[in-house]
Amino acid sequence: MHLLASVVLVALLVLAAWRDIATRIIPDEISLSIAAIGIALRLSVGWSPLLWSLATAALLFLALLVLAVRGWLGGGDVKLAAAVAIGLPPYASWDFLLATVLAGGVLGLAYIAGRRLALRPRRSGGRHPFRRIMAVEARRFRQGGPLPYGVAIAAGGALILLASPGL
Secondary structure (H helix, E strand, O other): OHHHHHHHHHHHHHHHHHHHHHHOOOOHHHHHHHHHHHHHHHHOOOHHHHHHHHHHHHHHHHHHHHHHHOOOOOHHHHHHHHHHHHOOOHHHHHHHHHHHHHHHHHHHHHHHHHHHHHOOOOOOOOOOHHHHHHHHHHHHHHOOOOOOOHHHHHHHHHHHHHHOOOO
16 A cells, blocks of 8 residues: 555655646645545654654644745745645654755756756747647746746655665
8 A cells, every 4th residue: 555655645746846837836635635644644654653643744744834925935935845745754854844945955956057058049849748848948047937846756756665665
């Protein structure tokens, strides 16, 4: 069951990242689905592990909410990170945070490089979906749009799930 749950969770994280790139919105349904699977996984180990994971996720939610209030993160990012943390033992939440921060650094560097490329005039994105997304991102770069940090959260969560299948 844990392998199937991990595959579904990674698929949901990829979907969350895709939606964040495309629309800068992470649907609540994705975060709620991740949280529900996480609750089931932690409950399969017992009530105490579930309660510790819920407490850790609540603390993470509150800490990230402070960043969201300051405009440094989006509300969907906060909910997604807390949802991922629900399915992890508390010690793995620290690994998740570290992986997310590192992925966020890589994402930030990619966006810095992308802004330089976006400043060059280019023709329209064309018909290929990737080119259309890049054209939209180039426009967002030029306008100083927000970084889709849900991508980093999804990468951090997927990395922890794939690296530790026994969680």
